[in-house]
Amino acid sequence: MSNRPRANSNLPLLRGLTRARRSPLVLPGMTRRRTLQAGGAAAAALALSACGVGGQQRDPAASGDYWADKERTGSLRFANWPLYMDSDRTQLQQFTEATGIEVEYKEDVQEAASFFGQIQPRLANGDDTGYDLMVLPNGFELAKLIELGYLVQLDHAKLPNYAEYAGETYKNTAYDPGNQYTVPYTSGITGIAYNPDYIDREITSIADLWDPEFEGKVGMMGDAQEIANFGLLLNGVNPAESTLEDWEAAAEKLREQRDAGIVRAYYDQDFIQPLTNGDLWMTMAWSGDIYQQNAEEGTNLKFIVPDEGATLWTDNLMIPYTSQAPVDAIELMDFLYDPEIATGLTEYIAYITPVPHAQEVMAEWADAEDGSERGEALREMAESSLVFPSEGDYQKLHNYVNLEADAQEEFASLFHEITQS
Amino acid sequence: MNRKITPYALVLPAWAWLALFFVVPIGGMLSLSLTTGNVVTGFQQTFAVGNYVDAVSTYWEQILRSLFYGACATVLCIVIGYPMAYWIAFKGGPYKSTYLLLILLPFFVSFVLRTISWRFLLSDSGVVLGPLKSMGLLPEGFALLNSAPAVILGLAYNFLPFMILPIYAVLERMDPRMVEAAHDLYAGRAQAFVRVILPVSLPGVFAGVLMTFIPTSSDYVNASVLGGTHNTMIGNVIQTQYLINNNYPIASSITFVLMGLLLIGIFSYARALGTERVMEVHA
Numbered sequence A: 001m002s003n004r005p006r007a008n009s010n011l012p013l014l015r016g017l018t019r020a021r022r023s024p025l026v027l028p029g030m031t032r033r034r035t036l037q038a039g040g041a042a043a044a045a046l047a048l049s050a051c052g053v054g055g056q057q058r059d060p061a062a063s064g065d066y067w068a069d070k071e072r073t074g075s076l077r078f079a080n081w082p083l084y085m086d087s088d089r090t091q092l093q094q095f096t097e098a099t100g101i102e103v104e105y106k107e108d109v110q111e112a113a114s115f116f117g118q119i120q121p122r123l124a125n126g127d128d129t130g131y132d133l134m135v136l137p138n139g140f141e142l143a144k145l146i147e148l149g150y151l152v153q154l155d156h157a158k159l160p161n162y163a164e165y166a167g168e169t170y171k172n173t174a175y176d177p178g179n180q181y182t183v184p185y186t187s188g189i190t191g192i193a194y195n196p197d198y199i200d201r202e203i204t205s206i207a208d209l210w211d212p213e214f215e216g217k218v219g220m221m222g223d224a225q226e227i228a229n230f231g232l233l234l235n236g237v238n239p240a241e242s243t244l245e246d247w248e249a250a251a252e253k254l255r256e257q258r259d260a261g262i263v264r265a266y267y268d269q270d271f272i273q274p275l276t277n278g279d280l281w282m283t284m285a286w287s288g289d290i291y292q293q294n295a296e297e298g299t300n301l302k303f304i305v306p307d308e309g310a311t312l313w314t315d316n317l318m319i320p321y322t323s324q325a326p327v328d329a330i331e332l333m334d335f336l337y338d339p340e341i342a343t344g345l346t347e348y349i350a351y352i353t354p355v356p357h358a359q360e361v362m363a364e365w366a367d368a369e370d371g372s373e374r375g376e377a378l379r380e381m382a383e384s385s386l387v388f389p390s391e392g393d394y395q396k397l398h399n400y401v402n403l404e405a406d407a408q409e410e411f412a413s414l415f416h417e418i419t420q421s
Numbered sequence B: 001m002n003r004k005i006t007p008y009a010l011v012l013p014a015w016a017w018l019a020l021f022f023v024v025p026i027g028g029m030l031s032l033s034l035t036t037g038n039v040v041t042g043f044q045q046t047f048a049v050g051n052y053v054d055a056v057s058t059y060w061e062q063i064l065r066s067l068f069y070g071a072c073a074t075v076l077c078i079v080i081g082y083p084m085a086y087w088i089a090f091k092g093g094p095y096k097s098t099y100l101l102l103i104l105l106p107f108f109v110s111f112v113l114r115t116i117s118w119r120f121l122l123s124d125s126g127v128v129l130g131p132l133k134s135m136g137l138l139p140e141g142f143a144l145l146n147s148a149p150a151v152i153l154g155l156a157y158n159f160l161p162f163m164i165l166p167i168y169a170v171l172e173r174m175d176p177r178m179v180e181a182a183h184d185l186y187a188g189r190a191q192a193f194v195r196v197i198l199p200v201s202l203p204g205v206f207a208g209v210l211m212t213f214i215p216t217s218s219d220y221v222n223a224s225v226l227g228g229t230h231n232t233m234i235g236n237v238i239q240t241q242y243l244i245n246n247n248y249p250i251a252s253s254i255t256f257v258l259m260g261l262l263l264i265g266i267f268s269y270a271r272a273l274g275t276e277r278v279m280e281v282h283a
Helices: A011-019 A034-049 A063-068 A090-099 A112-124 A140-148 A160-165 A206-210 A224-234 A244-259 A272-277 A287-297 A326-335 A339-349 A358-368 A373-382 A391-396 A405-419 B006-032 B050-091 B093-108 B111-122 B129-134 B148-173 B176-184 B189-218 B221-226 B234-244 B248-273 B275-279
Strands: A075-079 A102-106 A133-137 A182-194 A218-221 A263-267 A282-286 A302-304 A310-318 B035-038 B042-045
Touching: A063 A326, A075 A326, A090 A102, A090 A326, A090 A339, A112 A133, A112 A140, A112 B234, A133 A140, A133 A326, A140 A310, A140 A405, A160 A326, A182 A206, A182 A224, A182 A287, A182 A339, A206 A224, A206 A244, A206 A282, A218 A224, A218 A244, A224 A244, A224 A282, A224 A310, A224 A405, A244 A405, A272 A282, A272 A287, A282 A287, A287 A302, A287 A373, A339 A358, A339 A373, A358 A373, A405 B234, B006 B248, B035 B248, B050 B093, B050 B148, B050 B189, B050 B234, B050 B248, B093 B148, B111 B148, B111 B221, B148 B189, B148 B221, B176 B189, B189 B234, B189 B248, B221 B234, B234 B248
Parallel strands: A075 A102, A075 A133, A218 A263, A218 A282
Antiparallel strands: A133 A310, A182 A282, A182 A302, A182 A310, B035 B042
């Protein structure tokens, strides 16, 4: 790995950062530094509060009209999560070499909800958010942005690499049908991780998380959608097609699990440390975190996609409608779908790339570097089902529940009632 | 500038600051707590008092728990902090400021980080429980992390200096001759403490209680880092409602309910202590 930039040896611990949903982190296991961000949300709230505010919704201009008068500007501002690209920003350097477009890269997205709180009032006023391209997960915030009409409809004629190289799963995502507004940046699986030092049997199913044998040693996620998905899958329901009755049944199961004392705590993304030191024996977990922890720290944590299925989440690239450089932004979007570029990005972040062809490229790189440490690591990654899920794995992966804003409230309060007991 | 206006002119920036950055936002929040709607459709000012009913009926458990945890942590702070303050004030000698610096030292490290480090301290086979378990003093399955005691300990630890400093400030200003006088009047050490030192130090304790009880009751970091199931505090709920659910009306209502309860608590406490005694200026 000598010529490969690394953040530092704590990287795996920090890895959770890239998946921070509810908490921004800067350090291992550290979950909330939200005092500052609360400012953003409060500002948004106040902006909306002034004696009530009318609808925030805008009608997005039709794609063709929007792009008609847009020109390349030669620079763009890109908001991303921490540790979602190596510290040298290799892929952006390659982009600048290839196109001449300078990228101002900002690790400003610490958490989807507060980031939404930060940009929402500006978008409502039609002001520049300070970003031309941003990365957000397929969660409530993305649904709201689409619903509010705050995202640019993509001109797919400008996305040839995407058309050619994106995997089928990433071409017509459930949360953005036809990918009108977003293209995937990277994906991950929410599955089950367990520590074989403490559990001497194979863990294969979500039902194992309900096993009284592991009382007080099971970790669940605090995020409403993540936990709902597991409750739904346990009941044999596909989250994407679930109904209110299904949610209530899932919540009931989760409540039983909690009240039986099986759950130790609900985690944001700080489950790695407790899992390593034995406070937790098994937990809901994200694939990339476990891969990184094992690769970096030499731990032997196991990650499985349970029999009932698991969920595939995706962080997506999108352009806010007030972007100052949409043409540059869409060029970068497409550039990241070049298999060589996607491979380089995957090598660093160890999450699932939407470009399946990257697996072959990575194997070629591994051959070229054969015998070196980097070659080993590349080989291992190219063969890992955590980074390149098999067709069979994909069969078992589901999309999230997709909700309109008014249903979100009901859904969230149902499941927060469990995690925030 | 004439002599009459000068004092007002001097205090004007502070008042302007408070008006702008405290009163205005609070007014906004109050208005927000009486709206209905969501982020997408906007919030309409409907004077929905129902928000308060919803907030209390849904979260009364977390509200009571927060006040209880806050009270426990505050008592713990008094128990640990008072002797410490006493010792520094009366026995610190030339090293008083060094000891105070040591007490403030944790503040040089991020609040969240310090709380996280307690996870390592309290983990099942960590620094504290590990040795006790290997000596057989604790059962193998004993756990402290992710429980109410862990949250309360964390709260007490994080806010301890806020208890020590005001008590120290009062004791330090106390004239030692008062204690001598007590002894001259045949008071034993215990009597002197109960009849002289304690009453004199009460304003410090009062200030310390305010400075620990209010932030501990509304804290959310400790509960989320050290808590488990059934340990959620109201701060966590407010944070979730604001930042995750964007349910600003409910979040604002809870905030005002909590504020109201804290104010009521503080005033009854001040009344119980005897306000004139507390507010008295000790020269």
